[in-house]
Amino acid sequence: MNGRVSALQSLPGVGLAKKLLNRRMLRLFFRDKLTGLGTVLVLVTFFLAVAAPVLSPFPEDAYENVRVAERLQSPSAKHWFGTDRMGRDIFSRVLYGGRVTLFIALAVTLLSIAIGVPLGLVAGYYSGAIHEVIMRVADVFLAIPRIILALSLAAALGPNVPNVIVALSVSFWPRFTRIVEAETQSLRHELYIEASQSLGVSPVSILFRHIFVHTLPTIIVRGTLGIGFTILLAATLGFIGVGVSPPTPEWGLMIAESREYLPGTWWYALFPGLAIFLTVMGYILMGDSLRDAMDPRLRGIEG
Amino acid sequence: MHRTAEESHLLRIKDLALEFHTERGVVQALDGVNLAVAKGEVLGLVGESGCGKTVTGRSVLGLIPCPPGRIVRGEIWLDQENLMTLSQENLRSRVRGSRITLVPQDTLGPLNPVHTVGTQMGDILKYKGRSRNGRPNRPGSDHQEILDLLRAVHLPDPDKILAKYPAELSGGQRQRILIAMAFLPRPELIIADEPTTALDVTVQAQILKIFRDLVARDGCSVLFITHDMGVVATICDRVSVMYAGQIAETAPVRKLFESPRHPYTVKLLDSVPSPEKKEISQIPGTVPTLININKGCRFYDRCPQRLDRCRDHKPGLTQADEDHAVFCHLFG
Numbered sequence: 209m210n211g212r213v214s215a216l217q218s219l220p221g222v223g224l225a226k227k228l229l230n231r232r233m234l235r236l237f238f239r240d241k242l243t244g245l246g247t248v249l250v251l252v253t254f255f256l257a258v259a260a261p262v263l264s265p266f267p268e269d270a271y272e273n274v275r276v277a278e279r280l281q282s283p284s285a286k287h288w289f290g291t292d293r294m295g296r297d298i299f300s301r302v303l304y305g306g307r308v309t310l311f312i313a314l315a316v317t318l319l320s321i322a323i324g325v326p327l328g329l330v331a332g333y334y335s336g337a338i339h340e341v342i343m344r345v346a347d348v349f350l351a352i353p354r355i356i357l358a359l360s361l362a363a364a365l366g367p368n369v370p371n372v373i374v375a376l377s378v379s380f381w382p383r384f385t386r387i388v389e390a391e392t393q394s395l396r397h398e399l400y401i402e403a404s405q406s407l408g409v410s411p412v413s414i415l416f417r418h419i420f421v422h423t424l425p426t427i428i429v430r431g432t433l434g435i436g437f438t439i440l441l442a443a444t445l446g447f448i449g450v451g452v453s454p455p456t457p458e459w460g461l462m463i464a465e466s467r468e469y470l471p472g473t474w475w476y477a478l479f480p481g482l483a484i485f486l487t488v489m490g491y492i493l494m495g496d497s498l499r500d501a502m503d504p505r506l507r508g509i510e511g
Numbered sequence: 512m513h514r515t516a517e518e519s520h521l522l523r524i525k526d527l528a529l530e531f532h533t534e535r536g537v538v539q540a541l542d543g544v545n546l547a548v549a550k551g552e553v554l555g556l557v558g559e560s561g562c563g564k565t566v567t568g569r570s571v572l573g574l575i576p577c578p579p580g581r582i583v584r585g586e587i588w589l590d591q592e593n594l595m596t597l598s599q600e601n602l603r604s605r606v607r608g609s610r611i612t613l614v615p616q617d618t619l620g621p622l623n624p625v626h627t628v629g630t631q632m633g634d635i636l637k638y639k640g641r642s643r644n645g646r647p648n649r650p651g652s653d654h655q656e657i658l659d660l661l662r663a664v665h666l667p668d669p670d671k672i673l674a675k676y677p678a679e680l681s682g683g684q685r686q687r688i689l690i691a692m693a694f695l696p697r698p699e700l701i702i703a704d705e706p707t708t709a710l711d712v713t714v715q716a717q718i719l720k721i722f723r724d725l726v727a728r729d730g731c732s733v734l735f736i737t738h739d740m741g742v743v744a745t746i747c748d749r750v751s752v753m754y755a756g757q758i759a760e761t762a763p764v765r766k767l768f769e770s771p772r773h774p775y776t777v778k779l780l781d782s783v784p785s786p787e788k789k790e791i792s793q794i795p796g797t798v799p800t801l802i803n804i805n806k807g808c809r810f811y812d813r814c815p816q817r818l819d820r821c822r823d824h825k826p827g828l829t830q831a832d833e834d835h836a837v838f839c840h841l842f843g
Contacts, residue, residue, distance in 0.1 A: 398620065399615065399617055399619075399620025399621045400620060400621050400622055400623040400624070402574075402621070403613075403615055403620075403621035403622075404623075405574060405607075406572055406574060406607060406608070406612075406613040406615075407607060407608035407612065407613075407635065407639065408602070408603040408604060408606065408607030408608035408609065408639065409608070409634075409638070410603065410604075410638075413638075417626075417634075418623050418626075421625045421626075422625060
C-alpha cells in the first residue's frame with residue numbers, strides 16, 4: 209500500500225533533484241545485480257582514467273618510447289599486460305587509453321547535447337518554417353548511417369583528437385534533436401504550458417523552465433547510452449586508421465597495431481579489447497537501468 | 512472632464528466576430544459579441560457548452576491561435592487601451608499575467624508537475640508582480656504576500672503547501688492555489704473560466720465565497736464564465752447570456768432571473784432543476800453547428816416564439832430597460 213501511495217505522488221511529479229536523491233529510485237536503480245555491475249564499471253573505468261598518471265608503472269610509455277630489448281613480452285610481474293612492438297608497457301597504455309577514450313566520448317556527448325537539445329526544443333515548440341528547417345537538416349544527418357558519416361568526416365578532417373570529436377558529434381546531435389523535438393511537441397499542448405502562456409511567460413522561460421526539465425530524464429538516458437556507443441565508434445575509427453594517430457594510446461589503434469602479431473602475442477589485442485568491452489558494457493548497463501529507474505510506468509514495482 | 516457610462520467600464524468588447532478556418536468550412540465561433548465589465552464588477556457569461564464562452568475569454572488575452580482562428584472585426588478595450596492593436600509581445604509582457612489573469616477550469620493540468628507550488632507562485636511575483644501598484648520591494652515581502660494570499664483562500668499550513676508538488680494536493684486545494692495565483696499580481700481583470708466546475712458542491716460554495724471576498728478586497732473586475740445558473744446567482748452582479756456565438760441578453764442578475772426577456776434565457780432558466788418541478792424541461796433541438804450558419808438569429812430553429820424576419824435578419828440591440836439589453840426581434 210505504501211508503494212502505491214508513493215508511486216502516485218511521484219507520477220511525473222517530483223522535481224528532478226529530489227528524484228535523483230530519492231531512495232526508492234536508488235533502490236529501483238540497483239534492483240538487479242547487472243545494474244550494480246554497470247555502475248561499478250563506469251566508476252572504476254572513470255577512476256582508472258583519471259588516476260592513470262599515478263597508477264601506471266611506466267607513464268613514459270604512454271606516448272612515444274622505445275625499449276627494443278623488451279618488445280613483445282608476455283604478461284609478467286613487471287609488465288602485467290605484457291609489452292607491445294616498441295617494448296612499451298601495455299598496462300600503462302591501456303590506462304592512458306582510458307583518458308583519451310573517455311575524454312572523446314564525454315566531449316562528443318556533451319557537445320551533441322549542447323547542439324541537439326536547444327534545437328529540438330525550438331523545433332518542437334514552434335511550428336512552421338523554423339521547425340521545418342531544423343528537422344529537415346537533422347533528417348539529412350540521420351539518413352546517413354552514423355559510422356559512415358563519422359568515418360568519412362574523420363578521414364576528410366585528418367587524424368587527431370579534436371577532429372574525431374567533431375566527426376562523432378556531427379553524426380550524433382540530430383539524435384538528441386529528434387527525441388527532444390518529439391517530447392516538446394507533446395508537452396507544448398499540456399495545460400500547464402497553455403497556462404504559462406496565459407500568464408504571459410516568455411517563450412525562453414517556457415522552453416527551459418517548463419519543457420526542458422521534462423525532457424531531462426530522456427536526455428540523461430540517451431546520453432549515457434550514447435557515451436557507450438561513442439566509445440565503440442571512436443575505437444572503430446582508431447582501428448580503421450582514421451581516428452587518432454599513433455603514438456596516442458587509443459584502444460582501437462592498439463588493437464589495429466596488434467593484428468600483425470596475432471595469434472602469438474594474444475595479450476597485445478586482448479587487454480585493449482577487454483578495456484573497450486568492459487567500459488562500453490558499463491555505460492550501456494547503466495543507461496538501461498537509468499531508463500528503468502526514470503520510467504514512471506515502472507515506478508512502484510517492488511523488485 | 513466627464514466620462515460617459517460606457518467609458519467607465521474596464522473591459523469593453525465591441526462587435527467581436529471570430530472565425531475558425533477548418534477543413535470542413537468556416538466556423539463562425541463569435542458573431543458580434545458585445546460585453547462590458549465595469550470596475551469592481553463580476554460579470555457572468557453563461558451559455559451551453561460550445562457557445563463561445565471560453566473563446567471570448569481567450570480572445571481578450573489574445574490567445575486565439577491564428578491560424579486556424581481569425582478575428583474578423585471588433586474591438587477589445589481594456590481601460591484606455593485597444594488590445595487588438597497591441598503586438599503579441601506587448602500583450603505578453605504588459606497584459607497577460609499582470610493586468611489580466613486567468614483562473615482555469617482544470618485544476619491539475621495547469622500546474623507544472625515538476626515544480627513545487629511555491630516555485631510556481633514565486634515566479635509570478637518575480638516576473639509579473641513588481642511593476643504595479645507601488646508594492647514594497649523588500650526581501651521576503653514576496654514570500655509574505657504569498658502566505659497572506661494562501662491564508663485568504665483558506666489553505667491551512669501555507670508553508671507546507673508551498674513545498675509540495677501539485678500532484679500531492681487535492682483538487683480543492685489546487686483550485687484555491689490557482690485562484691490565489693490569479694489574484695497574486697493584483698490584476699485589473701480576472702477571467703475565471705468555469706473555475707468551480709471540476710469541484711463538488713460543498714467545495715464549490717467555499718471557493719465562490721473566497722472568490723467574492725478577494726474581489727471585494729482587491730476591487731478588481733471579473734469575467735466569470737460558467738454554465739451553472741446557481742453559480743451565477745451566487746457570485747455575479749450582472750450576467751450575459753450567450754448562445755451559439757452571440758449574446759442573447761445582458762442584465763443584472765436579479766432582473767434576469769425575475770424577468771428574462773429573450774426566449775433562450777427563458778428556456779435556459781426553465782431547464783434549471785428545482786425541487787418544485789416534477790420534470791426538468793429541455794430546449795428541443797441542439798445548438799447548431801456554426802459552419803455556414805444562417806444570417807439571422809441563431810436561435811431561430813429552436814425558438815418557440817420565432818417571427819418570419821428572425822430567419823434572415825440578425826436581431827439588433829434592444830434596451831428592455833436602462834440596464835437590461837436584449838438581442839431579439841420580439842422586443843425590437
